[in-house]
Amino acid sequence: MPKVHNWQINREMDYPYEESRPKKQVAYVFDTNKCIECQTCSIACKTTWTSGKGQEYMFWNNVETKPYGFYPLGWDVKILEKLGAQEWAGGTYAGKTVFESAAPGERVLGYQPGEEDYASPNVGEDDVSEVVQKGAFFQGIHKTWMFYLARICNHCTYPACLASCPRKAIYKREEDGVVLIDQTRCRGYRECVKACPYKKVFFNLMTRVSEKCIACYPLLERGKQPRCVETCIGRIRLQGWLSRAGEEKRDNPIDYLVRIRKVAIPLYPQYGLEPNVYYVPPIHVPREFLLQMFGPAVDAAVDTYRKAKDDKELLAALLLFGSSDQTMTSFKRDGDAVLGYNAKGEQVVRVPFKEPVYIRPYFDEKNNVYRHNIT
Secondary structure, eight states: OOEEEETTTTEEEEOSSOOOOOSSEEEEEEETTTOOOOOHHHHHHHHHHOOSTTOTTOOSSEEEEETTOOSSTTHHHHHHHHHOSOOEETTEEOSOOTTTTOOTTOSSOOOOOOGGGGSOTTTTTTOOSSOOOTTOOOOSSOSSOOEEEEEOOOOOSSOHHHHHOTTOOEEEOTTTOOEEEOTTTOOOOOHHHHHOTTOOEEEETTTTEEEEOOTTHHHHTTTBOOHHHHTOTTOOEEEEEEOOTTOOOTTSHHHIIIIISOOSEESSGGGSSOOSEEEEOOTTSOHHHHHHHHOTTHHHHHHHHHTGGGOHHHHHHHTTTTSOSBOOOEEEEOSSEEEEEOTTSOEEEEEESSOOOOOOOSEETTTTEEOSOOO
16 A cells, blocks of 8 residues: 655555645634634525535535534544544554554444434534532533534545545545545445544435535635525634645745644644644543544643734734635744635735724714714
8 A cells, every 4th residue: 555644643644545735635623712613604505505306415515513523423522432532642643543453354444423423413412521519619620621613624635435436426626625425426336435434424315326525626626605604693714726746835824823833733633634724623622532633732822822813923813714715825924813825825904803882972963863882
């Protein structure tokens, strides 16, 4: 099996195909600290892409409550149990990936979810980590916790769905790294569903072919951000383009957050897929839980995020979230504001570090009215 380099686990690993990176890689940053689980993203995706027959159970985008939320049921726990305990030597993953752990005759370690696993999209919603005891009160830090985890297809650099497909019906676009399914070649073997450790490939029982998130590529091609990003109420999302290692640009917001400041990190890097959705980890969750989700890079990411209010350049990049429907390829700080630019170099947004407050008079002489809400 060919050897490929995975920068997220800091070593070479086995993968069924030779390394072939796209010209530019679509990537996202999700700030878990800001998500309110309003599910606007889920509904925007659902009404845009999966409102047809056979797609009733499909949520290309979903938001689940950790630690007890899963869709499908137990998707991460089951794979983690198969992989066993993580082994990290500093920043290098010493354990086996899903490709290296595969049984003889298999390309990827995985499992096929049952019908019942898709029965409860909101299982565990708003459930906290433990029972709140009678008489408990806030003492500076919550002893019980939960957080919201927004999930879409990661458009991985080394997709398990692509690796497992016997028909070679799944491919990664050279121009932007979007992972797609050629449904004319798909024969419904469901090897992709079994292989994807994030369980973001779905089988349509009506059409008898697999389906998955397409990164809203018709929007990407027009310089627009995907529907889940554009509609996010909490402004937790930013879509852009991730440069190759060694070619990162400081004025590229995705490069800056992922490769330079490393405040956004991948979910379950030990799987070995090199996913391209990066998360700012929640800062109020116990370290042990975050380590198994994000790996050893989580400590530095949390520390960096905590100091963002005093770091103007980092704060500028974080303020771009939800500020424009256009994909921003560069940004710069301009005094107490951040400017965002599209691929044409046009300024598309200016966001102040502090929103101005306007106090209007209680009595408006011009309109002869009283205002009870004056700010």
